[in-house]
Amino acid sequence: xxxxxxxxxxxxxxxxxxxxxxxxxxxxxxxxxxxxxxxxxxxxxxxxxxxxxxxxxxxxxxxxxxxxxxxxxxxxxxxxxxxxxxxxxxxxxxxxxxxxxxxxxxxxxxxxxxxxxxxxxxxxxxxxxxxxxxxxxxxxxxxxxxxxxxxxxxxxxxxxxxxxxxxxxxxxxxxxxxxxxxxxxxxxxxxxxxxxxxxxxxxxxxxxxxxxxxxxxxxxxxxxxxxxxxxxxxxxxxxxxxxxxxxxxxxxxxxxxxxxxxxxxxxxxxxxxxxxxxxxxxxxxxxxxxxxxxxxxxxxxxxxxxxxxxxxxxxxxxxxxxxxxxxxxxxxxxxxxxxxxxxxxxxxxxxxxxxxxxxxxxxxxxxxx
Numbered sequence: 400x401x402x403x404x405x406x407x408x409x410x411x412x413x414x415x416x417x418x419x420x421x422x423x424x425x426x427x428x429x430x431x432x433x434x435x436x437x438x439x440x441x442x443x444x445x446x447x448x449x450x451x452x453x454x455x456x457x458x459x460x461x462x463x464x465x466x467x468x469x470x471x472x473x474x475x476x477x478x479x480x481x482x483x484x485x486x487x488x489x490x491x492x493x494x495x496x497x498x499x500x501x502x503x504x505x506x507x508x509x510x511x512x513x514x515x516x517x518x519x520x521x522x523x524x525x526x527x528x529x530x531x532x533x534x535x536x537x538x539x540x541x542x543x544x545x546x547x548x549x550x551x552x553x554x555x556x557x558x559x560x561x562x563x564x565x566x567x568x569x570x571x572x573x574x575x576x577x578x579x580x581x582x583x584x585x586x587x588x589x590x591x592x593x594x595x596x597x598x599x600x601x602x603x604x605x606x607x608x609x610x611x612x613x614x615x616x617x618x619x620x621x622x623x624x625x626x627x628x629x630x631x632x633x634x635x636x637x638x639x640x641x642x643x644x645x646x647x648x649x650x651x652x653x654x655x656x657x658x659x660x661x662x663x664x665x666x667x668x669x670x671x672x673x674x675x676x677x678x679x680x681x682x683x684x685x686x687x688x689x690x691x692x693x694x695x696x697x698x699x700x701x702x703x704x705x706x707x708x709x710x711x712x713x714x715x716x717x718x719x720x721x722x723x724x725x726x727x728x729x730x731x732x733x734x735x736x737x738x739x740x741x742x743x744x745x746x747x748x749x750x751x752x753x754x755x756x757x758x759x760x761x762x763x764x765x766x767x768x
Contacts, residue, residue: 421696421703423656424649425707427652428708430645431737432733432737433711436733458595458622461619472591473591490592490594492586494508494593496553497554505570506575508576508580511526514526522563523546525562527561529578649740650743657693657748661752689753690746
C-alpha cells in the first residue's frame with residue numbers, strides 16, 4: 400500500500416470527525432477569500448476613481464475620516480493651480496444622496512465645461528449645462544427606469560435628465576453628474592468641493608508636484624493610487640486590517656482544530672503505528688504520513704473555502720446598493736493567501752501529533768490498549 404493511499408484511508412476512517420474539521424477550516428478560508436476579493440475590488444475601484452478624467456492624482460481634505468466627509472473651499476484650488484508643474488485643477492462635489500429606496504446614489508457636481516474630461520461616453524442626449532439638469536449613468540438610468548427627457552428626484556431636488564452615459568468606473572455607471580453649482584445648492588454647501596483632480600504637465604514629475612502641493616497647501620493631502628487611499632478613507636483601511644486579522648484567526652482556530660483531530664487519530668492508531676515501526680518504518684516516514692494527512696485535510700478545506708468565498712461575494716453583489724459601488728476582483732494573490740493559510744494551518748496543527756507519533760517506540764506502541 401502506497402503512502403498516498405494510506406493517507407486517504409486514514410482520513411476516511413473517522414468520516415464525521417474529518418468532515419467537521421474540514422467545515423471549520425472551510426469557513427475560515429471562505430472568509431479570507433471573501434474579504435480579499437472585496438478588498439481587491441475596492442482597490443481597483445479606488446484606482447479607477449483616482450485616475451478618472453486623466454488626472455495623475457486627486458487632492459482632498461487632510462485628516463478626513465472618509466472621502467465623502469472631505470471639505471475643500473474652492474478658494475484653495477487657485478493656490479494648488481499656482482504650484483509649478485500643475486496643468487489643470489478640476490473641483491468636484493461628490494455626494495451620496497437617496498434616490499427612492501437606494502440610499503447610496505453617487506451624485507457628482509463638476510463644471511460643465513470640464514465634464515467631458517471625466518472619461519464619460521455620452522450615449523444619448525447631451526452634457527448638462529447650468530441649471531437643474533443631470534446626466535445619468537447607464538446603470539442608474541436602467542435602475543430608475545428613466546430616460547432622456549424625464550425628471551428624477553435627487554436629494555430632494557427634481558432634476559431634468561438631459562442624457563445618459565457609459566463609463567469604465569462602476570460608481571459612475573450607477574450615479575450621475577450635474578453642474579457643480581446645482582449640487583452645491585442641493586447639499587447646501589456653496590463654495591465647497593469634496594476633492595479636486597490634478598493634471599500635471601508632461602514635463603513634470605507627478606510625485607514631485609504632489610509633494611510641492613502638500614508643502615504649499617498643507618490643509619490638503621494628495622492621493623495617487625489605492626495604496627494612498629486609506630489617508631482619507633478609514634473604512635478602506637479597516638477592511639484591509641480585517642482581512643489580515645481574519646487570516647491570523649483562521650490559522651490559529653484552524654490549527655487548533657486540526658491538532659485536535661490529529662491527536663485523536665494518533666491515540667486511536669497507537670498500536671497501528673507500533674506495527675508500522677516494528678516492520679521497519681523509520682520515524683521520518685511516520686512523520687511524513689501524519690503531516691500528509693493534515694495537509695490533505697487542509698487543502699480540501701482550501702478548495703471548498705475558495706468556492707464558498709467566491710459564492711458569498713457573488714451573492715452580496717446581487718444587492719443593488721452593493722453592485723453600484725463595488726465590482727469584486729479575484730487576483731491570484733487572494734487564492735495564494737488562502738493556500739498559504741491552509742498550508743500553515745495543516746503544518747502547525749500536525750507538528751505536535753507528528754512529533755509524538757515518531758517518539759513512540761515499537762514496544763511501547765504495541766503494549767498500548
